[in-house]
Amino acid sequence: xxxxxxxxxxxxxxxxxxxxxxxxxxxxxxxxxxxxxxxxxxxxxxxxxxxxxxxxxxxxxxxxxxxxxxxxxxxxxxxxxxxxxxxxxxxxxxxxxxxxxxxxxxxxxxxxxxxxxxxxxxxxxxxxxxxxxxxxxxxxxxxxxxxxxxxxxxxxx
Amino acid sequence: xxxxxxxxxxxxxxxxxxxxxxxxxxxxxxxxxxxxxxxxxxxxxxxxxxxxxxxxxxxxxxxxxxxxxxxxxxxxxxxxxxxxxxxxxxxxxxxxxxxxxxxxxxxxx
Numbered sequence: 001x002x003x004x005x006x007x008x009x010x011x012x013x014x015x016x017x018x019x020x021x022x023x024x025x026x027x028x029x030x031x032x033x034x035x036x037x038x039x040x041x042x043x044x045x046x047x048x049x050x051x052x053x054x055x056x057x058x059x060x061x062x063x064x065x066x067x068x069x070x071x072x073x074x075x076x077x078x079x080x081x082x083x084x085x086x087x088x089x090x091x092x093x094x095x096x097x098x099x100x101x102x103x104x105x106x107x108x109x110x111x112x113x114x115x116x117x118x119x120x121x122x123x124x125x126x127x128x129x130x131x132x133x134x135x136x137x138x139x140x141x142x143x144x145x146x147x148x149x150x151x152x153x154x155x156x157x
Numbered sequence: 158x159x160x161x162x163x164x165x166x167x168x169x170x171x172x173x174x175x176x177x178x179x180x181x182x183x184x185x186x187x188x189x190x191x192x193x194x195x196x197x198x199x200x201x202x203x204x205x206x207x208x209x210x211x212x213x214x215x216x217x218x219x220x221x222x223x224x225x226x227x228x229x230x231x232x233x234x235x236x237x238x239x240x241x242x243x244x245x246x247x248x249x250x251x252x253x254x255x256x257x258x259x260x261x262x263x264x265x266x
Binding site for chain 1: 160173177210220221229235
């Protein structure tokens, strides 16, 4: 059910004409993916996904779309053959990967659902601040540089 | 839940993102499709982490934690990328008054 919602919303993202509708459908997709995280008992990632993606990033997208005022006639539709070629290429990629992975040894493995406690904040935080503390600090520097870059580029020049 | 379902769902979401990148010409929608592909990969990471946790048994309790932390770092990088990318798009709109990627075939104009 959640997978059907995710796939349908993802298809609507790339087919809807209005970019605002695309953003709203993308939010639906992110909520469906967060539902999958909750079913996999990765609660920290589910909450972070909702806060960061559906909250912050999508608000940023909507803000930019409203800011630059995209109306209908400003986006002429691409050539029909290019569209068809893109769809065919994506479909071929899907077909090839699915066919390659259909009979692998993953067939008898299964993911642990609604149990297991590695997705809880306690275990993730313990691991994050012992083993992964250096990448964590580097990511903070990355954030700082991204912030400086965004401000510098957004400045009127 | 067999791992196959998660693999195929992630592949389908990833391919939808690729089709979106190939067929749309609005730069913002292309950007959103890239976010969609990142999320498909994140879902796959979490599913594999839970699979390894189940395969390692109950004794090793921290097996699979690193997969979920990688998802966390991917989200961090995606947030930074979105902030810089949207700044680039706004600047591009200010210069050429369009977000159509077909007008961007040259660096200088």
